[in-house]
Amino acid sequence: MSVPDPSRTGRRRVTEARILGSARELFAARGFDRTTIRAVASAAGVDPALVMQYFGSKRELFTRAAQELPAPPTATDADALVDQLLATLTRELGGLPEGTLALLRSMLTDPAAADRVRDTLGRQTQAVAAALPAGPDPELRAALVVTALLGVTVGHQLLGLTPLTDAPAGRTAALLRPALRALARPRA
Amino acid sequence: MSVPDPSRTGRRRVTEARILGSARELFAARGFDRTTIRAVASAAGVDPALVMQYFGSKRELFTRAAQELPAPPTATDADALVDQLLATLTRELGGLPEGTLALLRSMLTDPAAADRVRDTLGRQTQAVAAALPAGPDPELRAALVVTALLGVTVGHQLLGLTPLTDAPAGRTAALLRPALRALARPRA
């Protein structure tokens, strides 16, 4: 009794992971508000009360289901930075983790999600600004780089704009390269 | 009795406009799901039943409160196009109509809002593509222009990223100009 049963713990972990997976899917598809505990439980094939038992609250479930955006770039010169950003974008356009989609999906309507996204974008902006060659308004230029890429990602992954979804990710990245370079190294 | 009283019709129109204004504010701030008929009525200083009386349903109220994004550009050459897009952006960063904010705020979580935004962005993309100088993938390049600007607008107006909100709109537009030019006229 006092010794925990490994197989039971294992089962619990498996069930918890399955619930988390269903939660990620639904949060990614419908956002925080329109996703119900009932729907998550049903998708995971468990009782709604079990979801509460494991995660305590819908908010807690969302917090654990949501995943941050990719880590900020680490490059130190402009060209490497642009390459790194485009490599990240290419990966993102190939498919973002559902936990990340969940966070992005809710960022405009859920303040908690907005805070997390703001945080991550702020960090990304700082990292980009640090790698930018000398020039005016490094932080603003970095923020423009980050938000422009965010717009492309949102248009592709969340709005499903056909010109973007139809194009191969590599082509998109190639077309963006000179634009990002222009932001990274303004001639003034 | 059979003759409508002008002053009453006028009062009704005034009240309706006040309700619509409150609805725009709340939809813009919280999105469709988190805005309640009760909250709209309270903000407008009327009874919730009156809102239903005038607009029939919450969905109908939202439909009438939401306003499309600015009209697509009409320029026919690349430089004029970029100037026009940046002028529009500058105006947007100065402050978007609340009905438009309402639409954008809900575009990731409300399918009806998503449809309207997709529609408008699609039209914008077509218009930009038509004005683009000859080159490969005009539609894709146009979509990248449109989504990049959308990202900047969202980052500024809805997420409130400080590097963007702190910068004068003209500075932002100036930094974006070479980037948009690079998208408009790829060297390949």
Add this chain to the structure above:
DNA sequence: GTCTATAACATGATAGAC
């Protein structure tokens, strides 16, 4: 440990009094 039953509440919408 798991699930049934239900509490406690908020919402959109409606019916009917005044």
Add this chain to the structure above:
DNA sequence: GTCTATCATGTTATAGAC
């Protein structure tokens, strides 16, 4: 025409049976 009262529904969360 306006508002009170209420309905029907759906939500998170909890208590307790098995």
